[in-house]
Amino acid sequence: MSNLQVTPSDSQSSLSRLQVAARSGEFLITAEVMPPKGIDPTHMIEMASLLKDRVHAVNITDGSRAVLRMSSLVSSVLLLQRGIEPICQVACRDRNSIALQADLMGAQALGIRNVLALTGDPVKAGDHPEARAVFELESVRLLNLIDKLNHGSDFNGNALTDGATDIFAGAAIDPQCGSWSGLQRRFERKLEAGAQFFQSQLISDFDRLEKFMDQMASGCNKPILAGIFLLKSAKNAQFINRNVPGVQIPQTIIDRLAQAEDPLYEGMVIAAEQVQLARQLCQGVHMMAVRREDLIPKILDLAGIAPLNQV
Template sequence: MLNQTPLNSFRTAVQAGELLITAEVAPPKGGDPTQMVKMAQTLKGRVHAINITDGSRAVLRMCSVVASAILVQQGIEPICQIACRDRNRIGLQADLMGAHAIGIRNILALTGDPVKAGDHVDAKSVFDLESVRLLQLVCKMNHGFDCNDQPLSDGATDLFIGAAVDPQSPSWSGLQRRFDRKLEAGAQFFQSQLITDFERLEKFMDQIAAGSGKPILAGIFLLKSAKNAQFINRCVPGVNIPQHIIDRLAQAKDPLEEGMKIAAEQVQMARQLCQGVHMMAVKREDLIAQILDLAGIPPLTNHSLPFQPVVGR
């Protein structure tokens, strides 16, 4: 495993200015990764890389580094999410060095969801660092130093680091400040939270992200039903599914099929505004390829699409 060849197609696609497609797959809750691998395999040739979550919503799942390593063994390129909630700086650095050693190259640096949102509400949070300081730490490690500026005597890491962004944040000045800090800390790409307000995304792209030179991937979420959308509004902080989308799902003869159409429409809107999309289809990752087909996005193996923003939007 130490000789595992790193997978770098995502970094290459970023640098080539291609339209970027990523998707999210959750690690298993248990010791059997079969279902995770099965879902990830449905995405081969359709996405540049697959995000493996790290305790998303503070719900217990397999370690993201190990789950990502399993995908590397399958020839599937992961973006390994690393959150600060559960590890101090020693643990974070140890996991990052381990990730590099087993061929993981893409890291998404996150602060992490609060423990109270999850299924172990009595657990103790760490938060020794937060996402900006974690980005700075990865940059140091890529230059051959630990967080105390001591040399990494057995070699620097080579990690392509990204960050999360929420263009629908209610605080515009806070969004600007946080985005700028992550840029300065070394973020090479940004994946957004679930997007439903595309006018807000356009404003973000024009007024904040413009000139950054870093790709933004808009978060596109498959809503399976009106009930599913209502659950997300109720349980996921900072997300607001508009009532007209909920009504459309409620009135559909086949809500899942309608949800796929909505997601495809959103992919088409997003690709006019930013360099890519990040697809989320919880427990139905096998439908992502069909959504991309509906949106007119061909398989990557057949054709790599250049990013072509709308001029004068």
Template sequence: MLKSAIKAGEFLVTAEVTPPKGGQVDHMVQQALTLKGWVHGINITDGSRAVLRMSSLASAVILRQHGLEPICQMACRDRNRIALQADLMGAHALGIRNILALTGDPVKAGDYPKARSVFDLESVRLLKTITQLNAGIDANDKPLPDGSTEIFAGAAVDPQLASWSGLQKRFERKVEAGAEFFQSQLIVDFDRLDKFMSQIAEPHGKPVLAGIFLLKSAKNARFINRCVPGVNIPDWIIERLERSKEPLQEGIAIASEQVQQARQICQGVHMMAVKREELIPQILDRAGVEPIACT
């Protein structure tokens, strides 16, 4: 669905679901099923913020068994190039075709600060590895005797990065390495997003999905600023949430307004509503985005 929607030039909608912290998947599946008919793909996070959770690959397979299209995030922090290639081949064998290649958040950000980081590869080299596996060659430039993979690779981008030249260089390297689509970090500066699209992204013809995050309260916004690397929610949004008698409803309004802004600038949105994924259809509907089943 995601690959064909990109080829058709549709406005893209993806959303993020967090794997369980334990062996029970019912809640994850239930939340993901509320997105059916509204999104082209569902991201399964891979140790986001370096917090221990169930394997993203296992979670992606479970969602696929329920008729959903997963986008399996794969981070380089915890695995070397042998393990990453093994997981990529396993993903292909299990029918998981969409992979979001990530470097991974630093270990010190999470709940196992004494764990050892690997970072044998980072996101660009992981993308190159995927491109090689798709061509039937491993990272040692040796042919794969049992057949190539068919993986549709995506990457992350942060249009609000302070270094404009660094942003451009990194984006272009990811395109060159084989990224077919991009999902952005949480966007709050849409003027910056517009500039990024016109000056950097559009000439390459790869779809960019703006990250839209449901803020549930001013406290939630401050927590994100404090704990999520690279995110800076501006004071005026925090104050708007603080003034509201119903902060969750205000957060829904803010998110829907941001979806509307993104529709004027880029090719899609990547929705994040941690622990309240069932509210994503409401946000999209309020923003005027129709269910995919109706298009």
């Protein structure tokens, strides 16, 4: 494996590809890839490499669903070595404020510029239910922490004597949240804490997304990326309805999948249609195709989204 070619000056000299695209008003595309459950990153790298010219950045999960996987920081560096821009997810569940700051400064030094600040899923949901959760911070306070690091001080207000970070920090948002007032309060707090972009949870109700964009996100001047999920079958859609809070896949979609000769392809067509809907409402999409990330370029083709180098 080649050595990482990043120097401190490299890590502080330029904006991330995602940040440049966000500032210029481009339609942003990100995609989610999971780190390996073990030490072999081959599959993760293969999937991310297929996305290199189709997305602005690849989102690397941090213990999603509280399931043990390779470090998101290390996985992000492995992608960066291969010229693939990562978004390093950082969850508060497993680290206190000292460890979070240490990882964020280290990420900056290694050339990682994009971070998605998350609270993290509860430990009991995962494969180590007896592990001890930390949760000293949650996502809003983590955004505040990043903002302080970017302004040259630590979480306690002490100066960073060896240089500030310059992290492009994002946050998660759920326009389908059951409480509209709760959604607004959370969104406004994340904006005030320094969130520079937002990636949504899986969107199944685009009328609700439109309402969110019109009534809440209008004028915030921060990119909102709609979460687009590849449904592989009617059974897959029904599983999501049973197990993912706040998501209700419409029966019309389930029927389309059930009646299709090729349910996986129909799911790709549905995802492409949703990308087109999102393009009319917000500034980007966050693509999720668990274990079939190789299909994301085909979905983007179906949606009429050209490779980035052809835009």
